[in-house]
Amino acid sequence: MGVGGGWRGPDQSLGGLPRTFGLQNRNTGGDGPQKPLDRVLLRRVLTCLSPYKTLWVGIFACLGATAALGVVPPLLVRGILDDAIPKHQPTLLFGLVGGIIGVNLVMGLLGVLQSFLSAQVGEGLLYDLRNRLFLRLQQMSLSYYTTTRAGEIVARVSSDVGAVQGVATGTVISIANNLLTVIATIVVIFGMNPRLALLALVVVPGLYLPTKLVGKLRRKLSAEAQETQADLLAFVQERLHVGGMLLTQLYGQAPADASAFEKLTQRVKALNLKQTLAGRWLFMSLSVFSVAGPALIYLFGGIEALNNRLTLGSIIAIVAYLANLYRPLANLANVYVDIQAALAIFERIFSLLDHDPEIADAPGAKTLTQTRGEVRFESVGFSYPNAATPALSELSFTIAPGERVALVGPSGAGKTTITYLLPRFFDPTEGKITLDGLDLREITLESLRARIGMVTQETFLFHASVKQNLLYARPDATEEQLTAAAKSAHIHDFLAALPDGYDTIVGERAFRLSGGERQRLSIARALLKNPELLILDEATSSLDATSESLIQEALETLLQNRTALIIAHRLSTIRTCDKIVVLEHGHVVEVGPHEALLAKNGLYAELYQKQFRPVSTN
Ligand SMILES: Nc1ncnc2c1ncn2[C@@H]1O[C@H](COP(=O)(O)OP(=O)(O)OP(=O)(O)O)[C@@H](O)[C@H]1O
Numbered sequence: 001m002g003v004g005g006g007w008r009g010p011d012q013s014l015g016g017l018p019r020t021f022g023l024q025n026r027n028t029g030g031d032g033p034q035k036p037l038d039r040v041l042l043r044r045v046l047t048c049l050s051p052y053k054t055l056w057v058g059i060f061a062c063l064g065a066t067a068a069l070g071v072v073p074p075l076l077v078r079g080i081l082d083d084a085i086p087k088h089q090p091t092l093l094f095g096l097v098g099g100i101i102g103v104n105l106v107m108g109l110l111g112v113l114q115s116f117l118s119a120q121v122g123e124g125l126l127y128d129l130r131n132r133l134f135l136r137l138q139q140m141s142l143s144y145y146t147t148t149r150a151g152e153i154v155a156r157v158s159s160d161v162g163a164v165q166g167v168a169t170g171t172v173i174s175i176a177n178n179l180l181t182v183i184a185t186i187v188v189i190f191g192m193n194p195r196l197a198l199l200a201l202v203v204v205p206g207l208y209l210p211t212k213l214v215g216k217l218r219r220k221l222s223a224e225a226q227e228t229q230a231d232l233l234a235f236v237q238e239r240l241h242v243g244g245m246l247l248t249q250l251y252g253q254a255p256a257d258a259s260a261f262e263k264l265t266q267r268v269k270a271l272n273l274k275q276t277l278a279g280r281w282l283f284m285s286l287s288v289f290s291v292a293g294p295a296l297i298y299l300f301g302g303i304e305a306l307n308n309r310l311t312l313g314s315i316i317a318i319v320a321y322l323a324n325l326y327r328p329l330a331n332l333a334n335v336y337v338d339i340q341a342a343l344a345i346f347e348r349i350f351s352l353l354d355h356d357p358e359i360a361d362a363p364g365a366k367t368l369t370q371t372r373g374e375v376r377f378e379s380v381g382f383s384y385p386n387a388a389t390p391a392l393s394e395l396s397f398t399i400a401p402g403e404r405v406a407l408v409g410p411s412g413a414g415k416t417t418i419t420y421l422l423p424r425f426f427d428p429t430e431g432k433i434t435l436d437g438l439d440l441r442e443i444t445l446e447s448l449r450a451r452i453g454m455v456t457q458e459t460f461l462f463h464a465s466v467k468q469n470l471l472y473a474r475p476d477a478t479e480e481q482l483t484a485a486a487k488s489a490h491i492h493d494f495l496a497a498l499p500d501g502y503d504t505i506v507g508e509r510a511f512r513l514s515g516g517e518r519q520r521l522s523i524a525r526a527l528l529k530n531p532e533l534l535i536l537d538e539a540t541s542s543l544d545a546t547s548e549s550l551i552q553e554a555l556e557t558l559l560q561n562r563t564a565l566i567i568a569h570r571l572s573t574i575r576t577c578d579k580i581v582v583l584e585h586g587h588v589v590e591v592g593p594h595e596a597l598l599a600k601n602g603l604y605a606e607l608y609q610k611q612f613r614p615v616s617t618n
Contacts, residue, residue: 062114067180078313178328214279373563381430409583453531463507489524
């Protein structure tokens with residue numbers, strides 16, 4: 001039986017949280033001034049936990065029962081020492097020893113039940129938050145994704161939500177567990193002997209304060225260590241990656257990188273060592289101090305015993321209770337910081353859940369079931385968030401139903417930006433765009449996007465089968481429709497010849513399709529969707545003649561009977577367009593058909609000379 005007062009050292013002060021707990025404490029900071037508890041936030045966290053009321057009742061019942069049972073074993077020991085042994089009662093001895101084992105067994109079983117229940121709460125919370133976050137992230141506009149690092153989004157959905165699972169249940173359970181144990185123990189020792197109980201409490205401040213100090217120091221170091229670890233991780237990710245390695249080898253920077261890496265690992269090592277040693281001296285003195293409690297009990301309890309006012313068993317029992325008192329008190333020393341850290345994680349998740357999508361349906365937005373395809377840009381201006389100059393300004397032009405309009409202009413003129421405004425990936429910052437006379441902002445996003453097809457230079461394919469990638473455009477497409485679209489896009493024969501045909505897995509880490517094949521797949525996808533409006537960003541990279549002609553034919557099929565806006569890079573495409581919109585620095589500088597623009601001898605004529613004119617082969 002432990003008679004040393006049960007002082008277990010600093011690790012126990014983290015209140016049931018993992019030792020790396022401070023690592024998650026990014027917002028509260030390890031040693032900063034403690035901010036007052038945000039009641040609104042706290043209430044919101046409790047609302048998140050409230051659907052699990054029944055489970056919580058079970059958890060608290062287990063904790064209460066465990067705390068109550070925890071005070072029984074020392075009483076049984078007292079019975080052994082005061083009654084069973086001195087009075088030579090072997091049956092009582094067996095009974096009491098059996099009782100000790102039995103009580104511990106029941107406590108163990110209650111612990112298992114409580115773990116099971118709290119895991120249910122934790123997993124439920126994880127499930128809820130993850131799904132809510134994913135739904136919210138899906139609604140975010142493109143500008144959110146262009147301004148947020150991908151790693152940060154992944155961290156929100158994985159590690160932050162993951163941390164909430166443990167921290168929410170861990171913190172609540174740890175606080176309740178420690179509080180209940182302290183209360184039960186104090187009640188019992190005061191019942192046994194109020195004067196000795198007071199003595200046991202006298203040393204508490206001497207133990208409590210250093211624990212709090214060391215906890216604080218460790219959190220600070222652990223936050224620093226986490227930052228350094230993150231730098232290390234980022235460095236490794238960047239350097240040990242195809243692109244980074246290519247640069248390193250090409251520019252002979254391997255030794256410099258190795259030395260930068262060594263510096264980082266040196267910092268991690270130093271911080272980790274500091275963390276391990278932090279507070280060791282203080283704790284050494286604490287361990288001396290922690291025997292003061294039991295020593296006082298032995299001394300004053302001994303005097304009481306000499307005067308026949310206390311039994312030996314009672315002294316031993318009270319000393320045993322000290323472990324039940326000091327350990328949970330130490331755990332509670334840093335409870336405030338634990339709560340702050342748990343809230344900080346919730347705060348980050350809530351801030352994302354509260355992030356209103358910039359592009360959303362206006363109240364009373366109309367559902368567009370079909371469109372004639374008349375598009376008007378009326379004095380449209382647009383600036384990217386954080387950009388110094390507008391990408392588009394005073395932009396006006398019309399696309400008549402069924403018309404093919406080419407966007408032409410130097411790099412950075414705003415061609416891609418225009419194509420982003422049509423499906424409302426961004427909204428114009430000035431002016432408006434109308435479809436069949438309706439401002440795009442008055443149409444529901446879903447019905448607007450259902451009318452638009454997009455074939456871009458970079459075709460993104462999910463890591464899934466060819467069939468699944470195609471069905472993404474139209475989940476209810478039949479096998480015949482799928483094959484028909486692939487045939488029209490001149491990709492069917494190729495797909496059918498793949499190892500698993502249409503079931504072949506494609507994507508980044510699977511069967512890699514060539515640029516031309518991906519583009520034809522993308523055309524097939526657009527054909528399946530069968531949109532009235534088509535946006536096409538023609539590939540700049542030159543393909544071999546066969547590929548090129550296959551794509552041209554596929555595109556021709558796709559473009560038939562549709563209104564189209566095309567970022568054109570080829571003369572052949574421009575020639576088939578009804579109108580060319582020439583852009584420069586986000587302005588429309590010329591509009592008209594090919595021949596008329598050439599005759600004007602302006603920017604288009606200049607671009608034509610540089611980019612589009614067929615090279616003479618003599
Ligand atoms: N996410 C962004 N944030 C800030 N500025 C941007 C962003 N995307 C584009 N821009 C800027 O907006 C301007 C127009 O870019 P856009 O991509 O529309 O040009 P483009 O005509 O399509 O060029 P290219 O032919 O080279 O693809 C450029 O000056 C560009 O730097």
